[in-house]
Amino acid sequence: MYGDPSALLGLARRMRDVAGDVRAEADRLVGRAEATTWTGVAADAVRRRARQRAGDLRRTAALHDAAAEALERHAREVDRLRELIAAAERRLARLLDAVRERADDWLDPLGGRLDDWTGGLADRLERITPPPPGHRDWLDLELPGLLPGLGSAA
Numbered sequence: 001m002y003g004d005p006s007a008l009l010g011l012a013r014r015m016r017d018v019a020g021d022v023r024a025e026a027d028r029l030v031g032r033a034e035a036t037t038w039t040g041v042a043a044d045a046v047r048r049r050a051r052q053r054a055g056d057l058r059r060t061a062a063l064h065d066a067a068a069e070a071l072e073r074h075a076r077e078v079d080r081l082r083e084l085i086a087a088a089e090r091r092l093a094r095l096l097d098a099v100r101e102r103a104d105d106w107l108d109p110l111g112g113r114l115d116d117w118t119g120g121l122a123d124r125l126e127r128i129t130p131p132p133p134g135h136r137d138w139l140d141l142e143l144p145g146l147l148p149g150l151g152s153a154a
Contacts, residue, residue: 004078005076008072009072012068012072015064018061019061023057023061026054029053030051033046033047033050081136085138088139089133092130092141
């Protein structure tokens with residue numbers, strides 16, 4: 001699966017830190033503009049402009065917070081999908097192990113293969129080429145007639 005949840009969460013924390021810094025800068029800008037003893041039309045215009053810029057900075061901070069939330073959601077989804085992939089890998093491994101363990105027992109007393117009665121189950125399982133470990137394709141892997149999709153909960 002693609003994506004490193006801890007790296008994504010680290011980036012989200014940095015985005016939140018930047019948002020906090022930008023908000024603090026907006027507060028400082030307004031505070032300094034309001035604290036000046038300068039009076040008159042030009043002073044009022046500077047204060048008004050400082051409040052407008054502070055609003056812009058706060059909107060920028062909100063966008064950073066939204067980006068952090070999106071990164072956190074993505075990290076949770078990557079974790080969820082990684083768990084599904086791992087479960088699919090374990091499920092197929094257990095199935096293949098069970099077939100291998102019982103392959104010798106699948107001869108009936110008359111010498112015929114019980115596999116013929118199971119529709120070639122052992123042969124079909126042995127021909128499976130699974131995706132690489134951790135690969136997203138595990139979510140779509142289907143074993144027709146055996147399993148409806150190992151990662152079908154995705």
